Amino acid sequence: MARADHWSDTEIALTVADYMKMFTLELAGQRYNKSAHRRALLKLLNGRSDAAVELKHQNISAVLRDLNCFWIPGYKPRSNYQEALATYVEDWINSHSDFDRVSQAAVKQPAFVPTGVEFSTLLVETPKPSTTIQEEHPPYSPNRAASKRDYVAQEARNSALGSAGELLILEYEEYRLRSAGERTLANRIEHVAQSKGDGLGYDILSFETSGQERFIEVKTTAFAKETPFYASRNEVSFSADFQDQFHIYRLFEFRKSPKLFSLAGAISDHCQMDPVNFICRLR
Structure with missing residues (x-):
């Protein structure tokens, strides 16, 4: 039987946190490995596929776009996201002051x-x-x-x-x-x-x-x-x-x-x- 598409709050929180960690490294100009991040994340999720995680990443990119932020290149924004995901992304940003500092530095860099x-x-x-x-x-x-x-x-x-x-x-x-x-x-x-x-x-x-x-x-x-x-x-x-x-x-x-x-x-x-x-x- 095919599993339900509903993502639990825990899955959403884990996926947002992992995406934002990669994105913070992106903004800071530091290297990271998308594939390695995805493999590690999949072990924590409830039987999700690579395609499902890719789609969720695109949804997160769309949330960031709608917040007038940037996003990870390669994860093209896909807008059909649930408001719960947007809330998790915004809450993550508001609780991580380092994100604002590194974003400010990235956009103002000569x-x-x-x-x-x-x-x-x-x-x-x-x-x-x-x-x-x-x-x-x-x-x-x-x-x-x-x-x-x-x-x-x-x-x-x-x-x-x-x-x-x-x-x-x-x-x-x-x-x-x-x-x-x-x-x-x-x-x-x-x-x-x-x-x-x-x-x-x-x-x-x-x-x-x-x-x-x-x-x-x-x-x-x-x-x-x-x-x-x-x-x-x-x-x-x-x-x-x-x-x-x-x-x-x-x-x-x-x-x-x-x-x-x-x-x-x-x-x-x-x-x-x-x-x-x-x-x-x-x-």
């Missing part, structure tokens, strides 16, 4: 342009859109201390990381055009965020091989491919006005092994955009 990047393999496939029409439940709404953290926003404010990402893309665009035999166009690439200011709606002026202008907004993260990013009202508006020329270049896992995917056209065509703050002026 960054530099990496050397030895193989530009021929930098560009990878864009994440496939979710086939889920509607979530099985509304996104988890935390109401305790974990909800006050927004590590994604804090990383977005890391100017050193953002600048390093832009400089890497300048090198990549020069490589792309020179490889296509367009040396003259490559020489015309402009880092407009530096030359004209940060507020035009894009960071880099590059070109198609046809000579048409390509407007590139660079978004850089040290974390997973699916990590959300912030876009300004100006960037969203500009992307809609110049859909045929606008590209989001999303750099991810920047500190370890940077990779890139591109979103061409209006940002709203690719992303679910949630308003996160408002400026309020007295009437």
Whole structure:
């Protein structure tokens, strides 16, 4: 007889604790072995399969995403989790002050342009859109201390990381055009965020091989491919006005092994955009 899918409180607590231990090591830049962790965890669970643990790990990643935290690369967020799991994750975060310290250190760490990047393999496939029409439940709404953290926003404010990402893309665009035999166009690439200011709606002026202008907004993260990013009202508006020329270049896992995917056209065509703050002026 097939066993029930219900996870006991003990199983959930053990799985969350093990995932978060791995994740803390990930944030600290220390090595760990996912397979070894999984084998040790399976011995403590009630006959769970590798696939079941993998799914639970993906559910934990989704909880962390909804808490505006990062997650372990390779465990792509899967949203059909129970609120009990979210509560365990949030309680774990709130009871482990080391997690906040290592997260803060990770998102604020200075960054530099990496050397030895193989530009021929930098560009990878864009994440496939979710086939889920509607979530099985509304996104988890935390109401305790974990909800006050927004590590994604804090990383977005890391100017050193953002600048390093832009400089890497300048090198990549020069490589792309020179490889296509367009040396003259490559020489015309402009880092407009530096030359004209940060507020035009894009960071880099590059070109198609046809000579048409390509407007590139660079978004850089040290974390997973699916990590959300912030876009300004100006960037969203500009992307809609110049859909045929606008590209989001999303750099991810920047500190370890940077990779890139591109979103061409209006940002709203690719992303679910949630308003996160408002400026309020007295009437």
